[in-house]
Amino acid sequence: MTAQSSPPVVPPPASRVRRLARAALTRAARADSIWAAAVIGELDEAHSEWAAVRWAMSGLRVAWWERRRRRREAAAAPLAAARLARRIGLTALAVSVALITVNWLVATVIPIPSGSMEPAIWIGDRVLVDKLSFHLTGLHRGDVVVVAMSQPQPQQLIKRVVGLPGDRIECRADAVYRNGVPIPAAAAGAGTCDPVTVPAGSMYLLGDHVLVSVDSRRFGPVAQSTVVGRVVGRVWPWSRRSAADAS
Numbered sequence: 001m002t003a004q005s006s007p008p009v010v011p012p013p014a015s016r017v018r019r020l021a022r023a024a025l026t027r028a029a030r031a032d033s034i035w036a037a038a039v040i041g042e043l044d045e046a047h048s049e050w051a052a053v054r055w056a057m058s059g060l061r062v063a064w065w066e067r068r069r070r071r072r073e074a075a076a077a078p079l080a081a082a083r084l085a086r087r088i089g090l091t092a093l094a095v096s097v098a099l100i101t102v103n104w105l106v107a108t109v110i111p112i113p114s115g116s117m118e119p120a121i122w123i124g125d126r127v128l129v130d131k132l133s134f135h136l137t138g139l140h141r142g143d144v145v146v147v148a149m150s151q152p153q154p155q156q157l158i159k160r161v162v163g164l165p166g167d168r169i170e171c172r173a174d175a176v177y178r179n180g181v182p183i184p185a186a187a188a189g190a191g192t193c194d195p196v197t198v199p200a201g202s203m204y205l206l207g208d209h210v211l212v213s214v215d216s217r218r219f220g221p222v223a224q225s226t227v228v229g230r231v232v233g234r235v236w237p238w239s240r241r242s243a244a245d246a247s
Contacts, residue, residue: 017049021056028063106132109235110146110156116207116214117144117158126236127158129229139164139203139224141178144231147205147222156228159215163204170195171217176206193217201225 025040043055112125121127121144129146139145143161148154162176162183163169171193175182183206191210198204202221207213216222 015049018043018052021052024056025059025063028060106130107232108229112158114212116209116212117160118209120144120160120208121158121231121234125234127231128233128235130232131229134227134230139227139230145205146228146231147226148228149219149222149226151219157205157215158231159205159207159213161203162206163198163216163221165198165200165202167198167204168195169193169198169204169216176210176217191217194220196221 022040022043025043040059043052108129108131109126110129112121112123112127115123134143134145139161141161141164144158145161147157147159149157163178168179170177171191176193177183193216196204198221201224203224204221205216207215
């Protein structure tokens with residue numbers, strides 16, 4: 001005699017309360033929450049109708065908090081981008097102001113348009129001009145300075161200081177003399193110039209390339225107040241020695 005197999009166990013149909021709880025959780029899960037599948041899957045594990053209701057209420061509460069969090073994040077994203085843009089803008093402004101301030105008050109880089117200072121500085125070189133320290137240390141013979149001239153037209157000249165107040169400057173056939181001693185930077189060919197004693201607050205300027213330079217031999221001593229800055233070095237090209245070492 002053969003044994004008869006038992007019929008399959010069919011689970012009872014879900015009650016109305018469980019169907020409503022599942023529908024509510026399914027509707028809440030439309031937001032594609034990461035917890036949705038797990039919450040709905042465990043709804044059937046509730047051992048009573050009341051437990052199913054409590055489970056559904058808990059899931060709905062979590063869904064409400066998640067939606068609220070997403071709304072806050074969505075609202076905060078443009079604000080965060082605006083704050084970042086504002087910070088970048090303020091940083092760029094601060095850097096620009098700092099660079100302008102440094103360029104105006106402290107130091108700047110200028111190109112050389114003429115050959116009047118060759119061979120120390122050549123046409124096309126870029127030199128660093130210190131606008132601050134010479135006010136503290138004063139000017140010295142041999143300094144290469146940038147001066148702002150108003151005559152015969154507004155322009156900036158780069159020359160070497162060869163005479164300070166009290167120095168007697170005169171030109172001879174072989175060189176320019178300071179207090180009777182030839183100036184090393186001024187070689188033969190300097191031409192003629194009126195002998196002069198540099199007055200107080202002034203300086204005597206000379207270009208190293210005396211054959212082409214227009215300097216104090218033509219326009220006389222220059223007020224020290226016209227100095228824009230002192231050349232402290234060459235920034236380009238690196239292949240030639242620093243202009244500051246050319247004294």
